[in-house]
Amino acid sequence: MKRKIVSIVAIGVVVSLASLFYFTKLSVTAQSVVLSGQVFKASFSSALGKDALKTGDVYVEDQQGKKVDAKYSLTSNGKSLEIDGLDEGSYTLHVKDKLGITKTDFPFRIYKELPTVQSQAELKAHFEMVKRFQNIPHEEIAVMEDSATEESSDAKSSSDYSSTNNQVEGVDEADIVKTNGTHIFSITENNIAIVNIEDPKKMKEETKISLESDYYPMKLFLTDETLIVLAQKNSIQALPYEQSNEEIARMSMPMDSMTTALFYDISNPSAPILQREVGTEGHMSGTRLTDGTLYYVTNVYPNFWIMEEQKNTELRPYTYDSEKGDTVQPLPYKDLSILPNSKEATYSIITALDISNPKKNEVITKGYLGGSEQLYMSRNNLFLTSSIYEEGASNNKMLWNPGSMDTEVFKFTLDKTAIQFVASNRLKGHILNQFSMDEYNGYFRAVTTKGNNWDEKEVSENNLFILDEGMNLVGSLTGLAKDERIYSARFMGDKAYMVTFKETDPLFVIDVATPTSPKVLGELKIPGFSNYLHPLDENHLIGFGYETRINTQSGGKEPLIVTEGMKISLFDVSDLANPKEKDTEVIGDQGTYSPIQYDHHALFEHKKNNLYGFPVSIYEKLSGQEYSNFKQDGALIYEITPENGIERKGDLLRPEVSGQMYEDWESSIQRIVYARDTIYTIAMKEIKSYNMNTYKQTGLVKY
Secondary structure, eight states, X not given: OOOOOOBOOOOSTTOOOEEEEEOXXXXXXXXXXXXTTSOEEEEESSOOOTTHHHHTSEEEEETTSOXXXXXXXXXXXXXXXXEEOOOSEEEEEEEEXXXXXXXXXXXXXXXXXXXBOOOHHHHHXXXXXXXXXXXXXXXXXXXXXXXXXXXXXXXXXXXXXXXXOOSSTTOBOOBSEEEOSSEEEEEETTEEEEEEOSSTTSOEEEEEEEOOTTXXXXXXXXXXXXXXXXXXXXXXXXXXXXXXXXXXXXXSOOSSEEEEEEEEEOSSTTSOEEEEEEEEESEEEEEEEETTEEEEEEEEOOOGGGTTTOTTOOOSOEEEEGGGOSSOEEOOGGGEEEOTTOOOOOXXXXXXXXXXXXXXXXXXXXXXXSOOOOEEEOSSEEEEEEEEEOTTOOHHHHHHOGGGEEEEEEEEEEETTEEEEEEEEEESSBOOSGGGEEEETTEEEEEEEESBTTOGGGBOEEEEEEEOTTOOEEEEEEEESTTOEEEEEEEETTEEEEEEESSSEEEEEEEOSSTTSOEEEEEEEESSEEEEEEEEETTEEEEEEEEEEEEOOSTTOOOEEEEEEEEEEEEEOSSTTSOEEEEEEEESSTTOBOGGGTOGGGOEEEGGGTEEXXXXXXXXXXXXXXXXXXXXXXXXXXXXXXXXXXXXXXXXEOOOOTTOOSOOTTTSEEEEEEETTEEEEEESSEEEEEETTTOOEEEEEEO
């Protein structure tokens, strides 16, 4: 006798949800919306018979009830099914269990493109499904906000001044400091300082852009005569339950926070003019600027738990545009979609603006239900990732055990401000950061870690996946470096480099020239690990990370890994099968750190002179002491070449101060840039200039 326990079905023809059907013998998990050109995938709680396809226990009918001739593929364990070759339309998957006793009918639909939300009722239906799926009280929900980790790549500039260290050439990334060669623009607390550096010996602050107290500036873009300030605007205004939607619309900020982009005309840097402010509800997870178009992505978690108390609760995210008045407005339903396989209450909101005329050009904003964490962007496509937790995982495991995650990757095409969802696919494991992703010759590549190196029941392993333009998996390597996890990765054309770590630092060299058959070419094991890999040339990589020491323990216990000083490594990969660590430099002792180890924008690079630098805080152990003490901070400049290795050239360190136990945050260096033959160090309250040849200080300006 068949007994249905739960049935979650997409309401309306345009809802894209992952639906679950539970039966006594069999449960099915699948997507109820699939885009044309993609494979329909379903997984089962128990194995189907090995002849299920031949015996007719698995088949698909169209909306007229006719069996469909399609390409079926059942995995060897009988627990996963793929169906290819379906045209647009509505279908039903019929599945019998292994004993042929129970049968599941699973409706789904093939769309040409991702449909938009049609009504408030449809949107509420999605959030009701989310509530049932999560089945946890509001107080227990934890929303993880990404700290705007940006992509990074070689800093290349045809002009004689620094550019930001970007991952993809031609795709600019926002940072806390920008320069155009004549001025430095720097975020300092709630202001943006504009400093004239035309004469490095007589630098002067021309003005400050002071934001209101509820604005927190996060990142900057600089292009031609426009400065873009990306800021978080916070609201402390509570919303009484009895307020109407009309009253909410009249409020200045009916949400917790908004990401705003402020556009300043800096044709006269001493008197910047605010041209426009646009805003999108939520916290910024990433931003890019390419081909004259600004893109930024925010995450919004609406308070859908009060739907029962407030029948007219607004579940749409809000936007703001100073060109359209001084009130916020909810996004129209036509600009909202539900991503395939989404059981989330979080929106990913993509905003785009052509900045050729930032005051007049139209702002395009699209909202997608399905949260995003990491962001990778090429010249033509945007990829967002979302963590997918194992079915049945406890709340604590979901929050604190990233090893139990898989990752859904969503692809969007970009044509100036035209944004279109293309496809998605689920990858086994967790994506560390933007450098774990790449697009090359139309193929998307990613490396992941699955499991935990401290969990004997779920030992970690690392994987590489390659997907085609339709986000279909075409090649993979799985089970690499078991019991370790990825610390850094870098894709360089038809090669991939991956650093894993537990006791030593294996650097993997992977050939991805043939997308359908990637292969490991070489592996190098050395002490320590690299958090960030940076290309020096086609045959050499620079690694920034830490030195480590292995302390053996008695009683058969696992050795204890002790982190020592900061480490720079020069890797020679000219012989792909035998990578070598050609040179190293260890700075300080335990506790020494640099922002480059978690933020690639902190890297200073002067490619012509082979110079590389970074801010650093140095800790050292005194004789006989067990722990390190703060020594000094500042910046270090190195010349790094394949011929001579790593050579320290400039010590831009502040003198040691007796008794000083920690850094002075106001004078701690955040970034290093150059213009012509001068290096500039930028701190929260000051900028210093140094001669690039002698590294002697030539100027100072405080602000």
